[in-house]
Amino acid sequence: xTTANPESVVFGAAxxxxxxxxxxxxxxxxxxxxxxxxxxxxxxxxxQFLDSLLDREGVIYGVTTGYxxxxxxxxxxxxxxxxxxxxxxxxxxxxGKLLEADATRAVLAARLQSLCxxxxxxxxxxxxxxxxFLAHDVLPLxxxxxxxxxxxxxxxxxxxxxxxxxxxxxxxxxxxxxxxDVHRELGWTPLVLRPKEALALMxxxxxxxxxxxxxxxxxxxxxxxxxxxxxxxxxxxxxxxxHFDERLFAAKPHPGQFQVAAWLREDLxxxxxxxxxxxxxxxxxxxxxxHVLGVLADSLGFLRQFIETELNSANDNPIIDGDAxxxxxxxxxxxxxxxxxxxSLKNLVANVADLLDRQLALLVDTRYNHGLPSNLSGxxxxxxxxxxxFKAVQIGTSAWTAEALKNSMPASVFSRSTECHNQDKVxxxxxxxxxxxxxxxxTEQVAAATLLAAQQGVWLREQQADARPLPPALAAMxxxxxxxxxxxxxxxxxxxxxxxxLARIRAQHWRLYA
Numbered sequence: 001x002t003t004a005n006p007e008s009v010v011f012g013a014a015x016x017x018x019x020x021x022x023x024x025x026x027x028x029x030x031x032x033x034x035x036x037x038x039x040x041x042x043x044x045x046x047x048q049f050l051d052s053l054l055d056r057e058g059v060i061y062g063v064t065t066g067y068x069x070x071x072x073x074x075x076x077x078x079x080x081x082x083x084x085x086x087x088x089x090x091x092x093x094x095x096g097k098l099l100e101a102d103a104t105r106a107v108l109a110a111r112l113q114s115l116c117x118x119x120x121x122x123x124x125x126x127x128x129x130x131x132x133f134l135a136h137d138v139l140p141l142x143x144x145x146x147x148x149x150x151x152x153x154x155x156x157x158x159x160x161x162x163x164x165x166x167x168x169x170x171x172x173x174x175x176x177x178x179x180x181d182v183h184r185e186l187g188w189t190p191l192v193l194r195p196k197e198a199l200a201l202m203x204x205x206x207x208x209x210x211x212x213x214x215x216x217x218x219x220x221x222x223x224x225x226x227x228x229x230x231x232x233x234x235x236x237x238x239x240x241x242x243h244f245d246e247r248l249f250a251a252k253p254h255p256g257q258f259q260v261a262a263w264l265r266e267d268l269x270x271x272x273x274x275x276x277x278x279x280x281x282x283x284x285x286x287x288x289x290x291h292v293l294g295v296l297a298d299s300l301g302f303l304r305q306f307i308e309t310e311l312n313s314a315n316d317n318p319i320i321d322g323d324a325x326x327x328x329x330x331x332x333x334x335x336x337x338x339x340x341x342x343x344s345l346k347n348l349v350a351n352v353a354d355l356l357d358r359q360l361a362l363l364v365d366t367r368y369n370h371g372l373p374s375n376l377s378g379x380x381x382x383x384x385x386x387x388x389x390f391k392a393v394q395i396g397t398s399a400w401t402a403e404a405l406k407n408s409m410p411a412s413v414f415s416r417s418t419e420c421h422n423q424d425k426v427x428x429x430x431x432x433x434x435x436x437x438x439x440x441x442x443t444e445q446v447a448a449a450t451l452l453a454a455q456q457g458v459w460l461r462e463q464q465a466d467a468r469p470l471p472p473a474l475a476a477m478x479x480x481x482x483x484x485x486x487x488x489x490x491x492x493x494x495x496x497x498x499x500x501x502l503a504r505i506r507a508q509h510w511r512l513y514a
Contacts, residue, residue, distance in 0.1 A: 008032050009109075011116050011131060012039050015312040018213040018304065021109045024134060025102040025214060031109070031134035033127055034116070042118040043127065045322030050121040050196055053327070063195040084198030085165065091158035091202065092168065094143030099156075099207075101171060103437075104139040106210030111160060111201060114315050120200040121320030129164055129191055138163075138182055139171040142207070148418055149429035152316065152333035153207035156430070161201040166190025196320065203316040205335040211433035212307045212338050216300070218440045219345055222447060223296050224512040225505060226352050227260050229451050230289040231267035232474060233359045236457025238370050239282045241270040244290060256297025260290040263513050269471035278370045285358035292355045296348040306341040335429025339412035342432035346439040350404040353443040356450040357401040363450075363457050364394050371464070376456045378463075378489040387491050390453050393498070397449045404442040407435055448501040455481045456488055480510060 009020045012034025023029035050063070063083070099107065112130040115122055132138070140163040146155035162168040163179040167190075172182045183190050193201075234241060242248075244264040249257065281287060315335075319328040362368040364375045373379075377389030411432040417424040458478055461467060470478060484504075485497055504510065 010034055011109075011112050011127070013042075013116070013118075015308070016109075016113050018216055018307055018311065021106050021210065021213040021311065022217045024109050025106040025210075027105075027137070031112075031131050033131040039116075039118075040124055042322070043116075043122070043124045046118055046121045046320045047123045047194070047322075049322040049325050050194075050320055054195065063199075081192075081195065084161075084193040084195065087198040087202065088158040088161035088165070088167075088193075091155045092162065094146040094155045094159065096143050096145030099142045099144050101139055103144075103211055103214060104142055104171075105134060105137075106213050107142065107156075107206050108134050108139075108160065108210075110210040110213070110311055111157065111204065111206035113311055114204055114206065114313060115200060117312075117314040119314045119319045119321055120316050121196040121322075122200045123194060123197070126164070126191065126193075126197055126201075129188075130160075132186075132188070133164070136186060137172070138179075138186075140179075141169045141171060141176065144207075144430075144434060147207060147430040148416060148423065149205070149208060149335040149339060149427035149431070150331070150333055150423055150425075152202065152204040152335070153430055154202050156207045157202040157204065158198075161193065161198045164191045164201070165193060200316050203333050205310055205315045205333065205338060205429060208335050208338045208342070208429040208433040209307065209310050211430070211437055212342055213311065215342065215345055215433065215436045215440060216303060216307055218437075218444070218506070219296065219349055220300060221505070221508045221512075222349065222352060222440065222443060223260075223293060223300075224263070225447055225451070225510070226293055226356060227263045227289070228267060228477060228510075228512050229356060229447065229454050230286065230293075230359065231264050232451075232454035232458055232477070233363060234264075234268060234282075234286055235470065235474060236363060236369070236372065236454055236461055237282075237286070238278055238461070239286045240279065241265075241268040243282060243287045244268070244270065249290065254294055254298050256300070257290050257294025259297055260293045264290065266513070267471060267473045269473075283358075283362060283368070285355055285362065289355060292351055296352060299344060299348055303341045303345060306337040310335075310338055335427040336412070339427040339429035339432045342429065342436040343410040343412050346404075346432070346436045347408045347410075349436070349439045349443045350401075350408040353401045353404040353439075353446045356443075356446050357397050360390075360394055360397050360446075360450045360453050363453055364390050369457070372457055372460050376453055376460060376488065377491075378456070378460060378487050379491075380489075383490065389488055389491070390449075390456065390494075393449050393453065393494060397446050400442045400445045400449075404439045404446070407439050407442070411435055444502055444505050445498075448498050448505055451481070451505075452485055452494070452497065452501055455485060459487045477510065 009029045010032045140159045142156045142159045147153040166180045170179050244261045249261045315332045366374050375389035375391040377387045379387035411428040415426050
């Protein structure tokens with residue numbers, strides 16, 4: 001087997017973790033293909049068995065029959081070779097925005113890992129070319145709309161099948177190019193897809209699964225960031241750190257909730273002297289933050305299980321068992337597990353947005369922020385009446401939160417019967433995954449705004465005569481943020497700073513908790 005260095009991701013018999021897909025998507029790792037004889041022979045046996053069936057004129061869905069409802073239409077052997085090109089050609093009807101480069105890499109990785117299970121009836125050459133696309137960063141231009149999540153991500157994945165065949169367009173070295181031109185530049189011969197290979201590429205869950213890997217990673221970081229923002233807001237509003245006491249959470253020991261409370265205790269150093277309390281019990285967005293964030297923390301385990309099982313599965317149809325010489329017709333292209341995971345995630349993430357939005361609403365309001373200036377303005381008394389601080393930022397945050405909450409409607413319950421009622425119950429997994437990404441975008445915007453407001457609130461609290469030293473973790477974060485974000489004294493347009501903060505969040509710039 002190939003010996004991988006720490007920066008390599010090896011596609012083959014061993015399962016991948018979603019972090020490896022994310023590393024490839026972010027170009028932090030290189031793709032390799034398992035190259036030992038056992039793996040190569042396993043892949044070859046599936047393709048050879050399929051060829052032997054063709055020699056015997058066996059009936060195989062999508063190979064000697066039409067697709068979908070056309071499975072009752074026999075395809076004569078002299079047309080079998082032409083069928084794969086027709087499949088990716090008539091599915092060339094995607095619309096909407098193109099997938100981002102990182103998402104496209106994740107999709108390529110998910111499809112390659114599925115085909116490496118060795119039961120899809122494809123040649124080793126196909127796997128090698130998919131690995132080469134990743135290695136050389138040849139990225140098919142994939143419209144993100146047009147999949148109902150069964151029979152898999154047919155239309156978006158047709159753009160991978162077509163570009164492997166030298167058709168349609170790719171992104172290469174930052175430029176939009178024809179696939180044929182890039183093949184010539186790299187000295188490659190476009191693949192002529194064999195029977196079953198177009199179907200094996202397209203009839204699976206790679207788009208929703210690739211997006212799910214990226215969504216999970218963003219949600220995991222957002223959980224920690226929202227915890228850190230909460231700790232800063234407890235300091236800014238002189239909240240009660242005893243709400244996070246370990247004994248309190250031992251009485252209701254959901255593990256994720258317990259972990260969030262532990263992070264807050266670490267940040268707030270609650271054994272240290274604290275400022276006098278304004279309220280015995282803080283409002284819920286502070287006091288119940290571990291309970292809100294803990295639901296996301298406790299859900300990440302089963303979300304990971306769903307995503308990684310799908311990632312490391314054969315999810316096309318039919319399954320070609322070259323070892324037992326059987327063709328198994330089924331429905332593994334159905335993306336129900338990813339649909340549920342992504343519908344769940346966007347609900348969880350929207351609740352994070354709502355939590356942070358409520359914290360910001362308290363922070364800017366002199367009725368609730370315990371002595372901070374209105375809208376967190378740092379203006380001196382002489383110009384205070386014309387300065388408005390974070391007033392508009394709070395309005396924007398409310399808008400982003402509202403959209404994230406609206407977006408929490410589950411996609412998976414909106415199954416539509418399609419394709420002459422052959423696909424009469426579908427998963428909507430790709431729509432759910434796209435929704436989850438959008439919810440994360442919106443919630444990251446809420447987090448950026450609330451983080452900058454918390455930074456301002458902590459700075460304003462430091463200007464007060466009775467200011468106390470910040471706990472070490474928060475002092476370090478406050479200093480890091482101060483390098484990029486100056487205190488808001490006189491009004492200034494904050495868009496550029498919000499965008500910089502958002503970029504930092506999406507790059508997972510700040511190291512938060514071990």
